[in-house]
Amino acid sequence: MKTKTLVVGAALSTLHLFQLAVAQEASTSATESSLDPTVVSGSPAAAPTPVRSTSPTQTVRQATVSRPVEVEVYDTIEPEVIEGGAEATFELPGSGFFITSQDIRDQNYVNVNRVLAKVPGVYVREEDGFGNFPNISIRGVDGTRSEKVTIMEDGILQAPAPYSAPSAYYSPNIARMAGVEILKGSSQVAYGPHTTGGVINFLSTPIPDSEQLYFRGTYGSNGNFQLHGHYGNIVETAIGRVGFLAELYYKGSDGFRTIDGSTLAGVAASDRSGFGLIEPTIKVRWEPNTALDQSFEFKWGMTDLDADETYLGLTEGDLFATPYRRYFGSFLDNISTEQHRTYLKWNAALNDDLDVQIAAYYNSFERDWFKIRRVNGSSLHTTLLGNNAGNLATLQGLAPGTLGYRHNARSYYSQGIQGSTEYRFNIGSIENTLDFGVREHRDQIRRFQENTDIVFGNGTYRVVDRGPGSGGNRVQEVESTAVWLQDTIEIGSLTISPGARYEHSELHNTDFANDATNTPTAMRTGSIDWWTA
Numbered sequence: 001m002k003t004k005t006l007v008v009g010a011a012l013s014t015l016h017l018f019q020l021a022v023a024q025e026a027s028t029s030a031t032e033s034s035l036d037p038t039v040v041s042g043s044p045a046a047a048p049t050p051v052r053s054t055s056p057t058q059t060v061r062q063a064t065v066s067r068p069v070e071v072e073v074y075d076t077i078e079p080e081v082i083e084g085g086a087e088a089t090f091e092l093p094g095s096g097f098f099i100t101s102q103d104i105r106d107q108n109y110v111n112v113n114r115v116l117a118k119v120p121g122v123y124v125r126e127e128d129g130f131g132n133f134p135n136i137s138i139r140g141v142d143g144t145r146s147e148k149v150t151i152m153e154d155g156i157l158q159a160p161a162p163y164s165a166p167s168a169y170y171s172p173n174i175a176r177m178a179g180v181e182i183l184k185g186s187s188q189v190a191y192g193p194h195t196t197g198g199v200i201n202f203l204s205t206p207i208p209d210s211e212q213l214y215f216r217g218t219y220g221s222n223g224n225f226q227l228h229g230h231y232g233n234i235v236e237t238a239i240g241r242v243g244f245l246a247e248l249y250y251k252g253s254d255g256f257r258t259i260d261g262s263t264l265a266g267v268a269a270s271d272r273s274g275f276g277l278i279e280p281t282i283k284v285r286w287e288p289n290t291a292l293d294q295s296f297e298f299k300w301g302m303t304d305l306d307a308d309e310t311y312l313g314l315t316e317g318d319l320f321a322t323p324y325r326r327y328f329g330s331f332l333d334n335i336s337t338e339q340h341r342t343y344l345k346w347n348a349a350l351n352d353d354l355d356v357q358i359a360a361y362y363n364s365f366e367r368d369w370f371k372i373r374r375v376n377g378s379s380l381h382t383t384l385l386g387n388n389a390g391n392l393a394t395l396q397g398l399a400p401g402t403l404g405y406r407h408n409a410r411s412y413y414s415q416g417i418q419g420s421t422e423y424r425f426n427i428g429s430i431e432n433t434l435d436f437g438v439r440e441h442r443d444q445i446r447r448f449q450e451n452t453d454i455v456f457g458n459g460t461y462r463v464v465d466r467g468p469g470s471g472g473n474r475v476q477e478v479e480s481t482a483v484w485l486q487d488t489i490e491i492g493s494l495t496i497s498p499g500a501r502y503e504h505s506e507l508h509n510t511d512f513a514n515d516a517t518n519t520p521t522a523m524r525t526g527s528i529d530w531w532t533a
Helices: 085-091 101-105 112-116 316-321 380-384 389-395
Strands: 058-061 071-074 095-100 122-125 135-138 150-153 177-184 198-204 212-219 225-237 240-253 275-288 293-307 334-351 354-375 401-427 430-447 450-456 461-468 474-491 494-496 499-512 520-532
Touching: 095 101, 101 177, 112 122, 135 198, 354 380, 354 389, 380 389, 389 401
Parallel strands: 150 198
Antiparallel strands: 058 071, 095 177, 122 135, 177 198, 212 225, 225 240, 240 275, 275 293, 293 334, 334 354, 354 401, 401 430, 401 450, 430 474, 450 461, 474 494, 474 499, 499 520
16 A cells, blocks of 8 residues: 655744655555665564664565564665664674664755764864865774775765775765765775775665655755755566656855955955755666566766865964955865766575675766965965965955966776675574675876966956966876675674675876876886785
8 A cells, every 4th residue: 555645844943944845655565675685684573773763664575594584674775785774783793873864854964074973983074164075084094085984875986086096075965865874893895995994885865666756945044055856666567667766956055254355356355155066866777577586777976066165274363363254365266076976786686595786887077176376486384374474465365466276177987897795594503694796996087287377466467377287297097806705694692794805906107297298207007915804
């Protein structure tokens, strides 16, 4: 029997928050496909009570040889890392945390730092005030650009170049997610390349089991605006069940800082220091009418960000007096990024105890951060330290001078194919779940930058274009093969998870001349092998 729920809510706070949600849901069939990985081993009666799920939707995976009872599972978004969702975190051999969609939506969070601040052992450092450029650390590893944490979306690596340049200006957007899985301290051998700190797996909106429509909008101070909507359904056809999801997310803000103007350049002060971000997503899943229980799933998504953001700070005195001020020299600072993510997955249950998943993926990312880097030839940090009053006056738009800017341009790609199997078997009363996987991966970063000087006089200015290839031009590429094996052994209430991971990586770096000729000046190659257990 299907049930429909209509929810329309409105709330007014100091942020003048308005929200509207429309949802149409159907109860889930009790005969869930055996491909559904959301399984908690053992009897439901023995499982601890979940503490974060407010109105869980239940699914049931029917009994198999190794699971003699039906197991109720909460959060039907099919986790990749923590099988079983929020409830299963209590049964992990190590430490884990599961953030549900209710945890995200109840507080209307759009900043990943606000969400992750609730998770023990996870540390975040704010950068822009909106969470667009998160710096995440798990249990003490370097949090700069989350470079020491394995970031995934739906089980696929998401750093623009996870091996050759893991520190980058992209992270999945928490506000469009249906959940987040976090592993800390337990064995990370299945989720490289970073196996020390932990794993964060963002779970995007799933294809629903029946027709579903969702829409939500919010508006707040400083022009903060958010829209999120998706529609999906499952259709029975002659060739099998076909499911689809179409999703659109947008958020933006005018910002909360004010940029100084300058009478010298004829530039007025501005309070537009915000951003705009849009993310469309399409998913399609096909479950063919075959004797083999299998499914194919395709996803395409894109993120387009345009932000009037800066790295420029303030002097200590100005920071205490006017912390939301930005000097005139940052009035041109802007970062624009575009990311595309694509995968094709095949899942199959070869029998009651053997599941297989193969995924091919391709991600691309481009960015151009045009930002100030020099004042009258001096660095920004020496200028802000007050060593030269004339340079500071130029930066503030009070005196003539030259401001130097650079297009910090980068292009990345990440591609590969990965496969994994899960085999469940018993040795007497000892339950075993054997996971084996392999991944062939390649990624690259290309830097090709350009310097621009702007010379300000009394009421006039001129632009001096230094041309492309002004400095730091290079290509870094890594090809990596990873193999891992892990056995989850359950002896009564004791769980042991021994495992090992091996990786072999080939590195290729090429430096180019600091001009537009793209002339190679140095080439380096190397390889590295490492084991993790």
